Amino acid sequence: MILRKPNTSVRVVNKSYILIFFASFTWFVAECIFGYYNGFLKEDPYPSLADFFYLVGYLLLLAYLVIINKIYKIEFSIIISALITFFIMTFYVIYLSVFIYQIPLYSGNIYDLTLLFFYPLADLFIVMGSLMYYFKGRSISINKENRFWILIALFGFFFFMGDLTYGYDDLLGTFNNYIFDLFFNIGYLFLGIGIIIRMSYFYNLKKQ
Numbered sequence: 001m002i003l004r005k006p007n008t009s010v011r012v013v014n015k016s017y018i019l020i021f022f023a024s025f026t027w028f029v030a031e032c033i034f035g036y037y038n039g040f041l042k043e044d045p046y047p048s049l050a051d052f053f054y055l056v057g058y059l060l061l062l063a064y065l066v067i068i069n070k071i072y073k074i075e076f077s078i079i080i081s082a083l084i085t086f087f088i089m090t091f092y093v094i095y096l097s098v099f100i101y102q103i104p105l106y107s108g109n110i111y112d113l114t115l116l117f118f119y120p121l122a123d124l125f126i127v128m129g130s131l132m133y134y135f136k137g138r139s140i141s142i143n144k145e146n147r148f149w150i151l152i153a154l155f156g157f158f159f160f161m162g163d164l165t166y167g168y169d170d171l172l173g174t175f176n177n178y179i180f181d182l183f184f185n186i187g188y189l190f191l192g193i194g195i196i197i198r199m200s201y202f203y204n205l206k207k208q
């Protein structure tokens with residue numbers, strides 16, 4: 001048993017790969033700009049033009065998570081419950097950050113503050129969506145393609161750790177420890193492996 005009819009699955013995935021490709025491309029551009037500011041100009045690249053491309057990449061990946069549900073058909077009630085839980089957690093984190101720990105006092109402006117919250121929350125959204133697809137895939141398919149979502153969830157988790165570490169360092173102005181680079185590199189590694197595995201599976205499916 002597979003998720004849906006093979007032809008339908010292949011068509012949806014082929015279209016969604018466009019989003020994955022452009023998301024990866026925009027992140028590559030963002031990394032180049034980030035490296036130019038940080039390595040060549042010796043300036044703080046946060047915020048900078050690189051953030052525009054990072055944001056576009058996130059939006060494309062989030063759009064991919066929405067479109068791919070045409071295959072998995074996760075129940076609307078489950079999606080709503082997950083979103084409500086996510087937004088409650090988001091509100092709680094923002095409340096603690098703003099009113100208890102007073103993070104706005106440390107951030108430069110509203111743009112910095114927005115990015116500080118957006119990146120980690122978007123990462124967690126990717127983790128949540130990936131895990132939902134993983135468990136849905138396990139319940140309706142005997143194939144192994146659902147393991148792709150574990151790799152995407154790991155990508156989101158390590159990006160979350162990287163964004164959290166980078167944001168903390170930026171707030172305090174302490175960039176002596178570049179451990180966030182390790183988190184981001186591991187995240188990109190999981191993303192690349194996941195995409196290769198996914199493309200390989202659907203390439204073999206298309207040949208059948």
